[in-house]
Amino acid sequence: MAEEPVAPVLLDEFKDGVRTLTLNRPEKKNAVDAELWQALGEAFTACRTDPAVRAVVLTGAGGAFCAGADLTAPSDPGTHPNARMRMVNDVALLLHELPVPTIAQVDGVAVGAGWNLALGCDLVVATPRSRFSQIFAKRGLSLDFGGSWLLPKLVGLQQAKRLALLAEMIDAAEAHRLGLVTWVVGPDDIDAYVSDLAGRLAAGPPVALAQNKALLNENADRTLRDALAAEARTQAINFATVDAPAAFLAFAEKREPDFTGRWAVG
Incomplete structure (x- = not known):
């Protein structure tokens, strides 16, 4: 019996100047393992060098945006943690330095590096059922994927410390109040909303x-x-x-x- 093909960890669609990248590990709430980090890096590099790409949408499959780094994924015991962090940091820089506008379409959870992946985009569209947390401290970890740089710039030092030190879960309304979400729209409307927004950006100079x-x-x-x-x-x-x-x-x-x-x- 032939084996069923394995679904790619990153879905990649291009239409009318907009490249949509969908994190596709729904069974893990799209937590990012080494394969997905590599796929994101390759996709961002391709977006940077393709003049046909005029905007990028980043989203997640299966009712979640991203549950952060997959801490359960097996790793090579001979690989130094610094090497793994260099891969993560390279992806963060590639996203930050993309010359085209980027939109995070967030429905469901976005925590840890997953939230910072969204914050690394230029605009964030969420739904009322979105939830956010800088969960690192609850895992005995410190901020990564640019969180220590992004948060103070977006919310100020005191609120950044609150989010990092307490690692509490906040809802979309609170994230919007703090300026960490650009728009909150209904879950049935978010696809059309982001499509229209990306189209307007793709049509820009x-x-x-x-x-x-x-x-x-x-x-x-x-x-x-x-x-x-x-x-x-x-x-x-x-x-x-x-x-x-x-x-x-x-x-x-x-x-x-x-x-x-x-x-x-x-």
């Missing part, structure tokens, strides 16, 4: 959106003088594409522009 994302990420640690210099530099890059004049013309003609990001300097 790719070079300008990449510059905006980089400026906001980088300028959080810069002085105003540094930020203004960076803004001037990136604006010059935008004016070297066809998108800025195309937008001006579309505005004058009272229509929507068609953004391509094409270089316009001969």
Whole structure:
């Protein structure tokens, strides 16, 4: 009898400029093992180098987003823990540095590295049944997947300490109040909501959106003088594409522009 094919741990769909990556270990609430970390790294690298990708959606299968790292998965006893953490950190950096907008579509639990995977995206859409926790302390661990950097920037130092030290579970409404979720929509509506949102982002000017994302990420640690210099530099890059004049013309003609990001300097 032929064996049934094993489902991939990461589902990958591309449509209309939007690449949707679905964590696919529903029996583990999409907890991430070594195979899935590797698949995410490869997918983010491919998104970075493919000009056809204009937005990325990250979600989970089976009614959960991600239960964090799979601590039950077997690991090579000869592999130093630092090597495993380098793999995790590489994935976090790849996600953070993607030049295209990223959306986390969260339904169900997002805890530990799974929550930080969502927070590493530019926008987070959740449902009322979503639950979140920086669960590390309850496992005798400290924050990872960028949580120690992301949380203070998003909620301030005191609330970040509350989330990290108490490791309590919070609901979507509380996460939204703290600024850790961008929108909360009904579970029956989230697919259409995210599809519309991703489509709007994919239709935007790719070079300008990449510059905006980089400026906001980088300028959080810069002085105003540094930020203004960076803004001037990136604006010059935008004016070297066809998108800025195309937008001006579309505005004058009272229509929507068609953004391509094409270089316009001969």
